[in-house]
Amino acid sequence: MVVNILDRDCIVSSVSGGICRITIERPEKRNALTMSMFAALAESLRLADEHADVRCILVTGSGNSFCAGHDLAAFSEWPQQPHDPVPIFLHAIANVRKPVVVAVQGSATGIGVTWLLHADWVVTSAETAFRLPFIDLGIAPEAASTVLLKEAVGVVRAKKLLMSGEKFTGAEAVEWGLVAEMVAAEEVSATAARRAEFLASKDAVMLRQIKDWLHPADGFHQRIDEEVNAINAAVLRRNQRLQEKNP
Template sequence: MAEIKVEEILMEYRDEVMLIRIHRPDRKNALTQSMYTALTAALAAATADAKVRVVVLTGSGDSFTSGNDIADFLAAPPTGEESPVFQFLAALRQFEKPLIAAVTGMAVGIGVTLLLHCDLVYARAGARMQLPFVNLGLCPEAGSSLLLPRLIGYPRAVELLLLGEPFSAEQALDWGLINAISADADATLEQALATAQRLARQPAAAVHLTKWLLKRGEAEAVQKTIALEGRYFTERLHAPEAVAALQAFAGRRRSSE
């Protein structure tokens, strides 16, 4: 089994369910390169462990994840497929066991786009989500330019990706982006874990086959879209408007802490 060494990514076993928690609440669970590497290792560990039937991914404190840690991101931006963030996206896309997200608070950027690769998503009432890629001079990632319009329709996807305005868990439920809402963070995680336990009791081979059948029709297109987005995303990181926007965003985040 892969070893998880990063203290911001916690693994806990609940019978046949692995709970992976993004645990950096003082920074709203902002993701660093080392955290992406640890998340990738956690998914690999879940794949390798036959006792693990289902994985639940959640955050700590009042956030699911606020997306990339901009300072870490600017210090060492991704350069290609071997970069930690792209390795994580590959692991997410290829994960064969059921993956459930418990969105216990704010989700920004990749905190939203990774949900497009989860099989079930539960969110806390009032949780806020945002896809601010264009606001930061960047482009969508994680296959979201393909998956989001297919899931919620082109007009609404245009609003979320081009305008980058926040939206609520209640709106996400209405649009079909998530499965259900619970009253608070504890209830959200409890619902996700209860569903995971139900899935864990289902015949494993039938579950894996059904997930594969559900995803196979768009698997190749998703892979190609992630690669294409990744190439343009990497190029955009060096554009003057993106550098200025990211630096300004990092400054606002530091002043608010």
């Protein structure tokens, strides 16, 4: 039986067979995230983590792209305070203690990449395009990626990716240890679903213990806040420059 736990703001969540399936459904915008979508994602993750029947969380994006990151139009809603949608979402994904599997197809950009660092099993294809464009936007990276990316790919490569903003492929992401598994493009969704079923069949207590040891939630919240504060400062500087140009 499928039980719907949330369906709003282009985010659909349902539970069946011990798996909570969360789908980002804004394909016409390559699943770029608005403020209401950040809020709905945060709530979906919280509900899934608290749901007694959920043993694994599977996240997918509809259409040809996984997630284009933060909708640029939504930057008008920065600065963000701790109770606002983006910080709430970032802390929510860091707090999830159940296994998280993500299917990444087509492309992933910005926060569509950084929050993968909190997932446990990411499936992609060789040709998937990844990008961390924060330097070109003049803002800080988020999701504690300044800690987690270094741990995943090494400090030299993390500097290169964050300081250049250049694209990289799914094949490179797998080679560097950023994601877990690479399959043919047409097999990404089905493979991720099988991995979620596999993890849902394992001992839930031990999976949580392993995750707590390898990815302790309390280790990232301070950095998440520091990064959000840096983005706030960057947005305020930009707004001030615009006001000076157009008094």
